[in-house]
Amino acid sequence: MSLNKSWHGRLKVRTTEEQKAQKHKEQQKKLGAYRLGMKQILSTRKPDEYDPTSLSISSQLLSVNPDIYTLWNYRKEVILLRIKQSQKDEIDGEEDLVQFLENELRLTEQCLLANPKSYGSWHHRSWVLMKHPKPNWDNEFMHVWDYRRLIINKIGITLTDELQFSMERLNANFSNYSSWHYRSTLRKLDAKSVGTELTLVQNAVFTDPADSSAWFYLRWVLSNPTVTAEQKQEFLDALDDLEQLEPECKWVIMAKCWLTGSLVLSDKDYIDRRVEYYKKLLKLDPTRKGQYLDYLKAAEEKTKITS
Template identity: 65%
Template sequence: MHGRLKVKTTEEQKAEKHREQQKKLVAYRMGMKKIALSRSSDSYDPESFAISAQLLCVNPDIYTLWNYRKEVALLQRNSQNDSESEEFINFLNREVDLTEQCLLSNPKSYGSWYHRYWILMIHPQPNWEKEFNLCTKYITYDDRNFHCWDYRRLLVNKIGITLPVELKFSTDRLNNNFSNYSSWHYRSTLRKLDENCIEEELNLVQSAVFTDPADSSAWFYLRWVLSHPILSIQKRQELLEAFEELQELEPDCKWILLAKCWLTGSLVLSDKEYIDRRIQFYSELTKLDKLRKGQYEDYLKLAEKKMKT
């Protein structure tokens, strides 16, 4: 009817979307073909280089294009009489700027983070302090960005950040959000567990699992802490009792039962009486976590076999 805005049908929308995709695909193929032809020469084609930047801004996960830009960077360095020339430094700075544009569209792009670090490693005047601040900013935006955590780990030694400072940052991020595999993993890379720090790590992760027993990330970190032989038998027994109390509050939480299995697995080495409790916990798991019933039954067989020996 007159005066009414025509609304496109679902089929029309699909057809229009398909046409747009086809246009982009044609442009992408033409761009990639031109870049492939230019890679065979000893010098680079500025037009192809510009096209690669445009394509990466749309999709920063095309590794071929990042590799192409690395080749050009090396050509530029080899063509300079002075590898610290202003021209070469400006070229590298533009590469760093490009990766930042790509990270804005996809903060979890493997290729962008790796290319950024690679460029800075050949940069005569890398600004590691700026990179470290960038990491902090991105982690604040999304503390589950494990690419950024890995990048931060590479930078810590570059700018001389002390262990206490970085541990505090890690603790602050975990207190902000316990449910974070990346933060827990990063913390495990900062230092080796010993008698001076294991109590601190245990208190932190124990607080996390008691706050949210259903979240799996802290439980995996707890398992890593429990795997260290430095943890005393007495402490393991205390933890087992604590988890018994927690299970009364959260009877349907499989992670509590699993933690009790991990603890009894080490306690069995010093006291065979814990085998019975271990069998009990795995039997309960076969009912609570039926998806992994076969796995728990295998563990039960091993525990029963150990009980007979």
């Protein structure tokens, strides 16, 4: 039962039958709006042009129910028309198409927020990305994890469970950049947990030193103020061993720069080491020669000051 005010301000108890009648009335109203919308869309559906109003109505209907496959197919037809139009406009065609497709991707995001399991929305998003002149695939990996967080929040999976899940994914493949990123969004580092993360990432870089994914995660861990000078020194010693095994790996040397740059800056030994490291990087990574020369100059200046 529900309560409703009468004309005299008194509370009136709405019966079950009245509730059913009210619900039926609301459903009929929604159904009527749906039928009018579909009639508008189908009456303007043509092979060589589209109606912007009908396209807007289809967006509204899909936001309420993202599993209306007819409407996704309609929108695909519109996109194909926009692609043809863009090919005729050599100046602004591609830019306009990119903007149009980005709006289409935002629509699928809205639909997936309402229903993360909507197959129609996922399929349409994938199809749009394949037609996109400049698809951002890295961003898609991030979206997948965002949707996962949305789902786990709804079904009550704990943070511990998710950390274990990310650990399993990384153990299966240390090169999984999206898993490293996802773990960084879950993990709030403190003095207790930072040691665990350093051990994990050390195992990863020793397994595949040439892969950049774990190195970026290492840099994120090292940026945390709870990492002690002792832990940094231990990792630096481990990298000395790794360099013996992988003397041509630029990531090992770059990590040494990160570590020595964040230890005791007034210690001349560390400054001398950085000079040595930047000279090595000039040989191992010549595409960033200008950047390393700047760093080398700054390190040499510090050497003169502390001499």
